[in-house]
Amino acid sequence: MTLVALDNIGVKFPVGRRTLTAVDNVSLHLAPGETVGLVGESGSGKSTLGNVVAGLQRPTTGAMRFRGKPMDTATTKAAHKEIQIVFQDPFGALDPRMPVSAIIAEPLLIQRIGSRADRAGRAAELVEQVGLPRDALNRYPHEFSGGQRQRIAIARALAPDPALIVADEPLSALDVSIQSQILNLMRSLQQARGLAYLFISHDLAVVNHLADRVAVLYLGRLVEVAPRAEIFAMPSHPYTVALLEAVPRIGRRHRRAVGIHGEMPSPLDPPPGCVFHTRCPKVQAICRAEEPRLEPAPGRPAQSAACHFKS
Amino acid sequence: MGSLFILLLLLLFVAAATPVAHWLGVDPYETDLLSQYAPPSPEHPLGTDDAGRDELVRLMLGGQISLLVGVLSTLVGTVIGLTIGVVSGYFGKRLDAVLMRFTDGMIALPLLPLLIVLGALDLTKLGFSAQFAHSGAAGFWRVVVIVALVDWTGIARLTRAATLALRERDYVRAARVSGGRAGYIMTAHILPNVATPLIVAVTLTVGRVILFESVLSFLGFGIVAPTPSWGNMLNNAQELVTTAPALAIYPGLLIFVTVIAVNFLGDGLQHAFDPRSER
Amino acid sequence: MKRFLLARTGQAALVLLVMSFVIYSLIGLMPGDPIDIMIASNPGATPEVVAHLRAIYGLDQPIVLRYAHWLFAALHGDFGYSRTHSQPVMVVLLPALWQTCKLMLTSFILSVALAFLLGVLAALKPGGILDAIVSLFAFAGISVPVFWLALVFILIFAVTLHALPASGISTVGDGGFVDQARHLILPVTTLALANTGQFTRFVRAAMIETLRMDHVRTARAKGAGEGRIVLIHALRNAMIPVVTVMALSFGGLFSGALITETMFAQPGMGKMIYDAILGNDFNLALTGLLFATLVTLISNLLADLAYGWLDPRISL
Numbered sequence: 064m065t066l067v068a069l070d071n072i073g074v075k076f077p078v079g080r081r082t083l084t085a086v087d088n089v090s091l092h093l094a095p096g097e098t099v100g101l102v103g104e105s106g107s108g109k110s111t112l113g114n115v116v117a118g119l120q121r122p123t124t125g126a127m128r129f130r131g132k133p134m135d136t137a138t139t140k141a142a143h144k145e146i147q148i149v150f151q152d153p154f155g156a157l158d159p160r161m162p163v164s165a166i167i168a169e170p171l172l173i174q175r176i177g178s179r180a181d182r183a184g185r186a187a188e189l190v191e192q193v194g195l196p197r198d199a200l201n202r203y204p205h206e207f208s209g210g211q212r213q214r215i216a217i218a219r220a221l222a223p224d225p226a227l228i229v230a231d232e233p234l235s236a237l238d239v240s241i242q243s244q245i246l247n248l249m250r251s252l253q254q255a256r257g258l259a260y261l262f263i264s265h266d267l268a269v270v271n272h273l274a275d276r277v278a279v280l281y282l283g284r285l286v287e288v289a290p291r292a293e294i295f296a297m298p299s300h301p302y303t304v305a306l307l308e309a310v311p312r313i314g315r316r317h318r319r320a321v322g323i324h325g326e327m328p329s330p331l332d333p334p335p336g337c338v339f340h341t342r343c344p345k346v347q348a349i350c351r352a353e354e355p356r357l358e359p360a361p362g363r364p365a366q367s368a369a370c371h372f373k374s
Numbered sequence: 375m376g377s378l379f380i381l382l383l384l385l386l387f388v389a390a391a392t393p394v395a396h397w398l399g400v401d402p403y404e405t406d407l408l409s410q411y412a413p414p415s416p417e418h419p420l421g422t423d424d425a426g427r428d429e430l431v432r433l434m435l436g437g438q439i440s441l442l443v444g445v446l447s448t449l450v451g452t453v454i455g456l457t458i459g460v461v462s463g464y465f466g467k468r469l470d471a472v473l474m475r476f477t478d479g480m481i482a483l484p485l486l487p488l489l490i491v492l493g494a495l496d497l498t499k500l501g502f503s504a505q506f507a508h509s510g511a512a513g514f515w516r517v518v519v520i521v522a523l524v525d526w527t528g529i530a531r532l533t534r535a536a537t538l539a540l541r542e543r544d545y546v547r548a549a550r551v552s553g554g555r556a557g558y559i560m561t562a563h564i565l566p567n568v569a570t571p572l573i574v575a576v577t578l579t580v581g582r583v584i585l586f587e588s589v590l591s592f593l594g595f596g597i598v599a600p601t602p603s604w605g606n607m608l609n610n611a612q613e614l615v616t617t618a619p620a621l622a623i624y625p626g627l628l629i630f631v632t633v634i635a636v637n638f639l640g641d642g643l644q645h646a647f648d649p650r651s652e653r
Numbered sequence: 654m655k656r657f658l659l660a661r662t663g664q665a666a667l668v669l670l671v672m673s674f675v676i677y678s679l680i681g682l683m684p685g686d687p688i689d690i691m692i693a694s695n696p697g698a699t700p701e702v703v704a705h706l707r708a709i710y711g712l713d714q715p716i717v718l719r720y721a722h723w724l725f726a727a728l729h730g731d732f733g734y735s736r737t738h739s740q741p742v743m744v745v746l747l748p749a750l751w752q753t754c755k756l757m758l759t760s761f762i763l764s765v766a767l768a769f770l771l772g773v774l775a776a777l778k779p780g781g782i783l784d785a786i787v788s789l790f791a792f793a794g795i796s797v798p799v800f801w802l803a804l805v806f807i808l809i810f811a812v813t814l815h816a817l818p819a820s821g822i823s824t825v826g827d828g829g830f831v832d833q834a835r836h837l838i839l840p841v842t843t844l845a846l847a848n849t850g851q852f853t854r855f856v857r858a859a860m861i862e863t864l865r866m867d868h869v870r871t872a873r874a875k876g877a878g879e880g881r882i883v884l885i886h887a888l889r890n891a892m893i894p895v896v897t898v899m900a901l902s903f904g905g906l907f908s909g910a911l912i913t914e915t916m917f918a919q920p921g922m923g924k925m926i927y928d929a930i931l932g933n934d935f936n937l938a939l940t941g942l943l944f945a946t947l948v949t950l951i952s953n954l955l956a957d958l959a960y961g962w963l964d965p966r967i968s969l
Contacts, residue, residue, distance in 0.1 A: 147552060150426040172550065173552050187564070479671065483672065485905075491676065592798075593800075615808050623808075630796060637792055642681075
């Protein structure tokens with residue numbers, strides 16, 4: 064059974080008299096224990112989609128289901144416990160006026176789970192699980208480094224024993240040496256608890272380490288979704304191809320990047336037809352007129368792409 | 375920190391009222407028309423007032439009232455301003471627009487005339503018993519409430535601005551993901567983080583409120599005799615100026631010193647909290 | 654620009670309308686009503702007579718209806734009769750308004766001039782001795798009870814030195830320009846000093862900020878004289894926020910004017926409102942308060958306009 068299913072999600076914001084389409088008609092699902100990497104440039108709508116899953120953003124169109132059920136009052140309540148979030152900036156994610164023990168126990172307090180002593184015990188357990196000393200509990204966020212704060216944020220997210228953590232660029236603000244530590248922590252926690260991650264990142268190398276499946280967003284549209292191995296071995300959408308070529312990899316000669324030319328168009332004024340046609344190396348007349356549908360690539364049923372000329 | 379020291383001295387001064395009255399053996403409420411405007415003497419270190427009461431002890435007692443009104447009124451005003459500011463900033467949109475137009479409207483009003491009208495209201499017409507309406511307690515609470523009613527706008531605006539910034543912080547969003555409702559987020563995250571800028575504004579409000587109380591009581595719409603306050607001790611100032619000029623000086627000087635100390639304290643706090651602000 | 658002006662005027666009109674209702678209701682809550690005052694001088698009135706009188710004056714009607722009647726008349730320029738002056742309200746009010754405007758404008762100009770002088774001097778060397786003295790003076794201005802300051806001035810200049818008159822606007826039998834001016838000196842100085850403190854702090858803060866800005870540092874690097882830097886480059890930029898804040902606080906001068914007029918027995922709006930409330934002169938108090946609100950609203954509106962006009966970055 065799927066944990067989270069997104070059905071034709073659209074998110075639109077009014078900007079003055081115009082409308083900004085942040086997410087357009089995206090369908091995606093997550094199984095229990097699975098990690099889905101959500102990749103795209105800034106402005107691609109990946110964070111907005113993460114907010115929808117976390118319950119921070121109401122979709123304008125479409126609907127989300129949690130464990131097969133629509134998001135009514137009861138399901139929303141369950142989701143508040145089962146879905147938690149970790150943000151990019153570890154400096155803004157922790158209330159500077161709260162001691163670490165209170166920060167970690169906060170979801171339990173909000174959910175009214177356990178007694179005060181239970182919650183303190185749980186915070187003590189979690190602080191060790193994320194690799195921080197016990198005496199961190201009585202200290203305040205400003206006393207910690209970025210990586211340590213991200214550990215605290217993860218411990219907080221783990222407190223109500225969730226089924227899914229939405230991780231919105233959790234590594235981007237950290238030093239490279241710290242990134243791998245946090246990545247390893249997230250992976251070991253997943254194995255121990257059967258957690259699912261919606262892992263939002265612009266860094267395909269990081270996604271390659273963690274994700275089971277990868278979903279690529281461009282200008283609010285889902286352009287490709289496939290198992291990790293397939294997408295890295297044989298990307299189907301020209302945009303994915305370009306993204307992968309931009310990733311520096313050890314043991315591979317730096318080829319002349321085919322790359323992507325130009326800038327992503329404004330989400331206030333998306334191009335007609337295929338949204339990628341303004342920058343696509345394979346562009347044809349049909350791309351300017353007709354929007355391609357997300358369909359399996361020829362001979363690869365698990366790999367879908369939205370392109371008239373998928374490889 | 376000099377201002378803090380002066381404020382402590384003032385607190386000691388007003389707290390000493392009862393012991394000093396006892397020690398001098400004077401009753402600050404008993405009128406003695408035979409010893410009107412007596413010059414300073416061992417029994418009356420600052421002389422007596424127009425009703426023959428000991429001026430020093432009345433200054434101490436009046437200070438208790440003036441300071442208490444200052445603190446209580448600021449407290450009430452802060453609660454009003456905080457509530458309006460947080461609600462306006464957190465919920466935004468329509469509610470914010472309505473509340474902020476209301477606040478702007480309040481700011482545009484001539485405060486003192488409004489305070490005088492409020493001070494002149496007949497409490498019995500508002501459903502209070504005649505006994506309460508003419509008691510000293512009613513006079514006291516009336517001043518506290520009406521000054522609070524007109525002086526909350528600054529705090530409301532400050533709180534709103536801070537709330538607008540805070541509600542988009544990641545820790546607030548994380549709390550919402552975990553199911554935290556507006557009430558929880560406001561009390562657990564927003565209020566503690568608004569506290570710092572608020573302390574400065576509240577301190578400055580205390581100074582302003584003490585001035586409001588004094589002028590209201592002076593004009594006869596605030597604290598009324600026989601309860602002394604620094605304002606109403608100057609009630610018959612026009613007469614004092616010619617007969618006993620010193621009596622026209624003392625209460626005002628105490629108000630002046632108190633308010634300037636409070637304002638310096640607020641300014642000091644401002645620089646302590648925000649080192650970037652110019653000094 | 655036109656739209657902004659219309660919107661703000663509409664907003665101000667709305668505030669005025671709401672305030673007129675609030676003040677009308679509040680005045681109704683003050684002790685005594687016109688009938689009480691009538692029967693106070695006529696002990697023979699029976700309850701029937703009183704009820705009849707209330708009906709004649711419409712005082713038995715609900716407040717909203719009475720307000721509607723008042724508003725209708727007021728919109729036609731009829732603000733009723735002043736009880737204590739036995740004259741139409743407008744006849745009493747207009748000279749008082751003129752008197753108050755004289756007091757407010759002169760003291761406003763005086764305090765603005767003083768504030769610019771002191772603020773600029775203090776900003777030249779922040780933390781210096783001059784700055785400390787000016788700051789102390791500014792804090793004193795903010796913290797002093799205006800009525801007490803007036804008292805001290807009366808004590809010094811009128812009672813002790815006999816140098817200036819303590820009350821009124823002219824001496825009986827004189828009334829020339831010099832005489833009138835002499836009567837204005839103490840009230841104007843009191844009111845001006847009370848506002849100079851706040852204004853000085855505005856000027857000082859704005860000047861310190863602009864003196865740090867890049868274009869001022871560029872001017873200094875180019876070797877421009879210090880006087881030129883301060884006057885041309887810094888002061889001009891510091892003017893914008895300062896003038897706005899000052900204009901915004903013009904309305905606030907009204908509270909100070911009320912106190913000053915009461916202390917120095919000046920027949921202005923403030924004293925008129927104060928006496929009207931004390932004397933149960935409802936029509937006069939109500940109209941006076943509304944005009945006071947109107948003055949505040951108009952000065953705020955002008956401040957907004959001045960801001961848009963002075964700062965080219967704000968297009969209205």
